[in-house]
Amino acid sequence: MDEKFAQLKQDILSCRECRDLFQHEPCPIFQGGPMAKIAQISQAPSLKVQETQRPFNDVSGKKLKQEWYQIEDDVFYNPHCFYITSIGHCYPGKGKGSGDKLPPKRCADLWLAKELSLIQNEIYIIIGAQAANYLFPNQNFQDLIFKDQVLYGKPAYVLPHPSPLNRRWFKQYPAFEQERIVEIRRIIHNILELDEE
Numbered sequence: 534m535d536e537k538f539a540q541l542k543q544d545i546l547s548c549r550e551c552r553d554l555f556q557h558e559p560c561p562i563f564q565g566g567p568m569a570k571i572a573q574i575s576q577a578p579s580l581k582v583q584e585t586q587r588p589f590n591d592v593s594g595k596k597l598k599q600e601w602y603q604i605e606d607d608v609f610y611n612p613h614c615f616y617i618t619s620i621g622h623c624y625p626g627k628g629k630g631s632g633d634k635l636p637p638k639r640c641a642d643l644w645l646a647k648e649l650s651l652i653q654n655e656i657y658i659i660i661g662a663q664a665a666n667y668l669f670p671n672q673n674f675q676d677l678i679f680k681d682q683v684l685y686g687k688p689a690y691v692l693p694h695p696s697p698l699n700r701r702w703f704k705q706y707p708a709f710e711q712e713r714i715v716e717i718r719r720i721i722h723n724i725l726e727l728d729e730e
């Protein structure tokens with residue numbers, strides 16, 4: 534298993550499949566090991582993440598780790614705790630509006646199922662509408678967030694993207710930050726055996 538994972542990791546790190554799509558050299562970013570208890574799948578790295586080579590090392594990550602998960606960086610980046618990947622492994626470039634371009638679909642088609650087949654996780658956390666739509670096609674995003682899901686036979690929890698660009702959604706659905714994330718945080722802390730206050 535470890536050998537297979539090491540080979541796959543190498544294959545993804547050397548992937549340059551999207552050279553024709555990007556204005557920059559592809560730079561795949563993901564983190565964690567096959568024994569991670571939680572597999573987290575989000576949209577794609579931001580420019581800051583690409584520059585620092587550290588997933589969720591940006592404003593979105595601050596909200597995700599500090600406000601929502603309420604865990605320290607040494608837990609989040611512990612390869613036995615989280616396997617951190619996304620449907621697009623490389624920063625896709627700036628979009629026409631305020632956000633980044635959408636991740637190229639070919640990335641998830643190429644890599645995601647292979648990665649997830651090697652991770653011995655207990656639960657999935659899926660972050661953002663793009664990742665949710667890829668894994669649960671044609672389902673209502675709000676329903677996905679507010680109800681427990683199952684993915685590949687394991688419990689799965691869907692979160693909105695923590696990006697500040699999503700502020701309107703947080704205001705529209707206050708029950709997420711007031712109630713739903715509290716339930717999901719408890720599940721995360723239980724699985725990681727973190728002491729609850």
Ligand code: SF4
Pocket residue numbers: 545548549550551552559560561621622623637639640641643
């Ligand atoms: S986005 Fe995915 S498919 Fe495209 S170059 Fe990066 S790793 Fe390869």
